[in-house]
Amino acid sequence: MMKRLLILLTATLFLTASWALAGPVKIGMITTLSGGGSALGIAVRDGFKLAIDQEGGKLGGYPVQLIVDDDSRKPDKAKQIANRFMKRDNVDILTGIIWSNLAITVVPKAVREGVFYISPNAGPSLLAGKGCHENYFNVAWQNDNLHEAMGQYVKDNNFKKVFILAPNYPAGKDALRGFKRFYKGKPIAEVYTKLGQKDYAAELVSIRSAKPDAVFFFLPGGMGISFIKQYNQAGLTKDIPLFGPAFSFDQTILSAVGNAALGVMNSSQWNKDIDNPANKRFVADFKKAYGRLPSLYASQGYDAARLIASAIKAVGGDMSKKDAFRKALRKADFDSVRGNFKFGPNHYPVQDIYIRKVVEDDGVLTNRIVTKAFTNHSDAYVSQCKMK
Amino acid sequence: MYLLLFCQQFLNGLQFGVMLFLMASGLTLIFGIMDLINLAHGSLFMVGAYLCATVFQQTGSFMLGLLVALPGAALVGIVVEVFVLRTLYARDHLDQVLATFGLILFFNELTKIIWGPRALFLDVPEALSGTIEIIPGAPYPTFRLAIIVVGIIVAIFLYFLITRTRLGMLIRASATNREMVGALGVNVNLLYTLVFGLGALLAGLAGAMAGPLFAVEVGMGEDILILTFVVIVIGGIGSIRGALVGAILVGLIDTLGRAFLPALFKLFLDPATADGVGASLDSMAIYILMALVLAWKPRGLLPAHE
Structure with a gap:
């Protein structure tokens, strides 16, 4: 009797153990939820969670467990979280990082240790070129892409005297380099401002005295809000058109900028009016779940989750089949909210990039697509990537 | 042409300096009189901006926002002083830094x-939107001009408060010798609360005035706080006159540096390098100024009590 009980007990134990093996796919999300820039991380998280909630706690038909932690935009903190996620929580997939400098500290080590990293935002040139890796996928863009599109558009519209401006840090320099790569001509002035600068009075006077026919700027977050407001207050909006990447005209930002942004052209790989069923469902469900319009970042978080879902489905929820999982990710067999979407050889998107205009719609400031700057656009670093 | 450009940039520098003065005058009073390092002064700046923005969104009136933001920020300051900071006066500066840093996070x-x-x-x-041409040929945003005017009014008000009133006399006295003022039967606790409330009110004013220019966002007071500390160190801790001189100096050097350093370097470097070097050197400029001032006058330009 006792023996039988023991066998039964062992059997149950084995059963639960094997059950644990086939348990949910674990996804660790490291993102910025507090301090400056937290609106971006929150949007990515909400977009990602929406995809899981739509399937009732599953992705691709298999249960997933999402663990989220806040990096406060600090590289060392992001590193600690990544270590904890990999060592203690044994996650299969990492995602969520917003900032390129954080991505560069976390991603190379993680992918070398066999974890998959799906980037919903940061797309540094290093990880697209020499530092590319078979386990690293970027579902958003390479950092230069949106600036390149704006350069193309400004050139196509025959602006001859362009004033360009960005903060003095690596992504700022990349932005202006990206713009110039497709603008081809030489800007009449190239200005680098302090990172985190709030007052642009001096730059605005320089702009006025340089008499450009267009201004291109990349100033993410609060810097952009301050710049656009002050540009308008200086009375420049009516004289010199402003151009920039979508980051400064995102849904989360427009409400803080107000009418000063009205009519400004900006470049983006996504907009809520792109006409396809996946996008319609995303926009409607997002509004219902969170009571606000989705932002660019939310769309990227959502696509990251949908991409993961397609690969989980392909391997039948078995994360030990790493090669098959990677192959499935490469195929990108999911309906992106952007419509056309595929990966290039460096696992960065090959996609269309649009030019949008800020308009007022039902009393809310938002964007409308005006034209397409690029079709199936890749990035400038793909040739440097030597992936097996 | 260059003169015109210089005049405009000078005005910009002055305006930025005045904004810094609104912050620095409160901080220097608190630091000089109460001997308290208050890192949370930037939070009061943020409170002012948020209160003003909230009222503005409800009513559409900036003035109404200002009317709520000023007493609001002062009230928040007083509550913080009474419940948190009062226990810290006897502690050393490191404890105060830690506690007020905690307040920032809070x-x-x-x-x-x-x-x-x-x-x-x-x-x-x-009424203050748009531009006016106070210098012919150079339209200047009216609102920035209004900030300069407000700053001058505040400076005059503080001058009278400090030199001509009984409260000002007590403030000056406790900056010199706190124990003696207490021993003479003055309610030092109440005086401290009033000074802190006044500092908070000025920070709230700075925040509300900065709101239409800057992004009203979480953590908006931290960048300006660092500059404010530079200002009061240059000007001399505890001295309102020092804060005014320091703020104008920092505002002018920061703005003029941004405007003209890259152009200066372009005379003998290629443009791309010149922009980079100019921008980097400009970021250092005010700290170099601080180092020079401290080497020359270790207690600041116009110390409160010599």
Whole structure:
């Protein structure tokens, strides 16, 4: 009797153990939820969670467990979280990082240790070129892409005297380099401002005295809000058109900028009016779940989750089949909210990039697509990537 | 042409300096008189901006926002002083830094809980929107001019308060010798609360005035706080005159540096390098100024009591 009980007990134990093996796919999300820039991380998280909630706690038909932690935009903190996620929580997939400098500290080590990293935002040139890796996928863009599109558009519209401006840090320099790569001509002035600068009075006077026919700027977050407001207050909006990447005209930002942004052209790989069923469902469900319009970042978080879902489905929820999982990710067999979407050889998107205009719609400031700057656009670093 | 450009940039520098003065005057009083290092002064700046923006969104009136933001920020300051800071006066500066740094985190998270992570919208009041040509051929934003005027009014008000009133006399006396003022039967606790409330009010004013220019967002006071500390160190801790001189100096050097350093380097470097070097050197300029001032006058340009 006792023996039988023991066998039964062992059997149950084995059963639960094997059950644990086939348990949910674990996804660790490291993102910025507090301090400056937290609106971006929150949007990515909400977009990602929406995809899981739509399937009732599953992705691709298999249960997933999402663990989220806040990096406060600090590289060392992001590193600690990544270590904890990999060592203690044994996650299969990492995602969520917003900032390129954080991505560069976390991603190379993680992918070398066999974890998959799906980037919903940061797309540094290093990880697209020499530092590319078979386990690293970027579902958003390479950092230069949106600036390149704006350069193309400004050139196509025959602006001859362009004033360009960005903060003095690596992504700022990349932005202006990206713009110039497709603008081809030489800007009449190239200005680098302090990172985190709030007052642009001096730059605005320089702009006025340089008499450009267009201004291109990349100033993410609060810097952009301050710049656009002050540009308008200086009375420049009516004289010199402003151009920039979508980051400064995102849904989360427009409400803080107000009418000063009205009519400004900006470049983006996504907009809520792109006409396809996946996008319609995303926009409607997002509004219902969170009571606000989705932002660019939310769309990227959502696509990251949908991409993961397609690969989980392909391997039948078995994360030990790493090669098959990677192959499935490469195929990108999911309906992106952007419509056309595929990966290039460096696992960065090959996609269309649009030019949008800020308009007022039902009393809310938002964007409308005006034209397409690029079709199936890749990035400038793909040739440097030597992936097996 | 160059003179015109210089005049405009000078005006910009002056305006930025005045904004810094509004912050620095409160901080220097608190530091000089109460001997308290208050890192949370930037949070009071943020509170002012958020209160003003909230009222603005409800009513559409910036002036009404200002009327709520000023007493609001003062009230928050007084509550913080009474409940948190009062226990810290006897402690050393490191404890104060730690505690007030904690307050920054507290206020940032509280702001996010109440208003959410998105930046708020605050626009220039209708009457002050647009530009005027005070220098012919150079339109200048009216609102920035208004900031300069407000700064001058505040400076005059503080001058009278400090030199001509009984409260000012007590403030000056306790800056020189706190124990003696207490021994003479003055309620030092009440005096401290009043001084802190006044400092908070000025920070709130600076925040509300900055709202239409800058992004009203969580953590907006931290960048300006660092500059404010530079200002009061240059000017001399505890001295309102020092804060005024320091603020104008820092505002002018920062703005003029940004405007003209790259152009200067372009005379003998290629443009791309010149922009980079100019921008980097400009970031250092005010700290170099601080180092020079401290080497020359270790207690600042116009110390409160010599």
